[in-house]
Amino acid sequence: MARSECEEFHVPVLLHEAVDFLVWNPGGRYVDATIGGGGHTAEILRRLDPSGVVLGIDCDPEAISWVRRRFGGERTPLRLVRANYAELARISRDLGLVPLDGVLWDLGVSSWQLNRPERGFSFDREGPLDLRMNPDLEPTASALVNTVSEEELRRILWEYGEEREARRIARAILERRARRPIATTRELADVVRATVRGPHVAKSLARVFQALRIAVNRELESLRSALEQALEVLRPGGRMVVIAYHSLEDRIVKSFFRENEPRCICPPGVPICTCGRPGRLRVLTRHAVRPGAEEIRRNPRARSARLRAAEKLVEDEPASL
Numbered sequence: 001m002a003r004s005e006c007e008e009f010h011v012p013v014l015l016h017e018a019v020d021f022l023v024w025n026p027g028g029r030y031v032d033a034t035i036g037g038g039g040h041t042a043e044i045l046r047r048l049d050p051s052g053v054v055l056g057i058d059c060d061p062e063a064i065s066w067v068r069r070r071f072g073g074e075r076t077p078l079r080l081v082r083a084n085y086a087e088l089a090r091i092s093r094d095l096g097l098v099p100l101d102g103v104l105w106d107l108g109v110s111s112w113q114l115n116r117p118e119r120g121f122s123f124d125r126e127g128p129l130d131l132r133m134n135p136d137l138e139p140t141a142s143a144l145v146n147t148v149s150e151e152e153l154r155r156i157l158w159e160y161g162e163e164r165e166a167r168r169i170a171r172a173i174l175e176r177r178a179r180r181p182i183a184t185t186r187e188l189a190d191v192v193r194a195t196v197r198g199p200h201v202a203k204s205l206a207r208v209f210q211a212l213r214i215a216v217n218r219e220l221e222s223l224r225s226a227l228e229q230a231l232e233v234l235r236p237g238g239r240m241v242v243i244a245y246h247s248l249e250d251r252i253v254k255s256f257f258r259e260n261e262p263r264c265i266c267p268p269g270v271p272i273c274t275c276g277r278p279g280r281l282r283v284l285t286r287h288a289v290r291p292g293a294e295e296i297r298r299n300p301r302a303r304s305a306r307l308r309a310a311e312k313l314v315e316d317e318p319a320s321l
């Protein structure tokens with residue numbers, strides 16, 4: 001497949017930074033938990049020697065068929081599974097890949113998903129109000145907004161969208177759906193536009209669609225569970241690399257890393273920790289890595305990306321100070 005054709009699906013974000021953190025053992029076993037168009041996977045494969053393996057996971061059947069076509073003609077050590085990455089530990093064990101050397105998550109939606117009106121991810125493209133990454137999942141965003149209570153809708157918009165006008169928008173949605181169910185992206189966008197007037201409307205639209213996407217795909221629950229599972233199936237020295245696109249995801253990653261870092265209370269100057277709080281992870285990115293101006297110019301969707309990486313510590317090994 002030509003490069004331009006691959007970029008039509010998705011342009012990988014923080015490509016070299018992510019793979020630099022991830023691949024430390026060229027003969028290792030890696031998981032791309034959000035394979036999408038295979039941009040990161042192509043670079044991981046390039047850095048592996050013939051004994052290395054990549055397992056690519058995606059819950060979207062269109063992504064899996066795309067990467068099958070992209071890499072199908074090549075002799076690559078790539079295994080593909082259509083699933084939720086919240087099944088990471090089971091899948092890796094079933095395939096005999098444990099212990100793993102690294103897991104990568106490039107969260108959120110691909111450009112392919114965003115640009116297809118029939119998937120309903122974009123508020124400025126008319127289409128069914130769907131927003132599911134996995135088309136077998138229930139409910140769709142339309143079913144959700146037409147059935148949940150006003151209180152629950154307000155909570156979703158507030159917690160997952162951090163939308164200040166959550167209460168007014170939830171009320172307006174209930175009034176609108178009492179007349180006729182909300183079926184399309186435009187119908188929902190019109191309700192938001194009529195409620196939040198003025199210069200903030202574009203941001204509110206983005207936040208409302210983000211909130212519904214998170215709720216429909218249960219994104220935060222999957223991420224929390226997958227991070228915990230990755231720690232179980234990584235080998236000591238194995239890496240976790242996460243690229244997040246909004247503060248809710250990034251906060252989960254940051255606090256997971258923090259909770260699992262050594263919390264050593266040994267007196268200063270002691271060469272080896274003996275306090276018995278060695279932790280399970282060493283954080284490799286003290287601050288999130290952000291894309292540079294040049295990457296953002298080439299690919300504006302990289303704008304909000306934040307990458308964090310950590311390494312699994314040797315079990316029960318006290319952390320060196």
Ligand SMILES: C[S@@+](CC[C@H](N)C(=O)[O-])C[C@H]1O[C@@H](n2cnc3c(N)ncnc32)[C@H](O)[C@@H]1O
Pocket residue numbers: 010011012013033034035036037038039040041057058059060063083084085086106107108109110133222
């Ligand atoms: C930003 S794209 C990944 C792009 C990819 N890194 C590339 O370079 O082409 C995110 C992908 O993750 C998938 N995804 C999101 N949540 C998922 C989940 N819980 N389980 C499996 N796949 C998921 C989406 O379907 C989408 O294809």
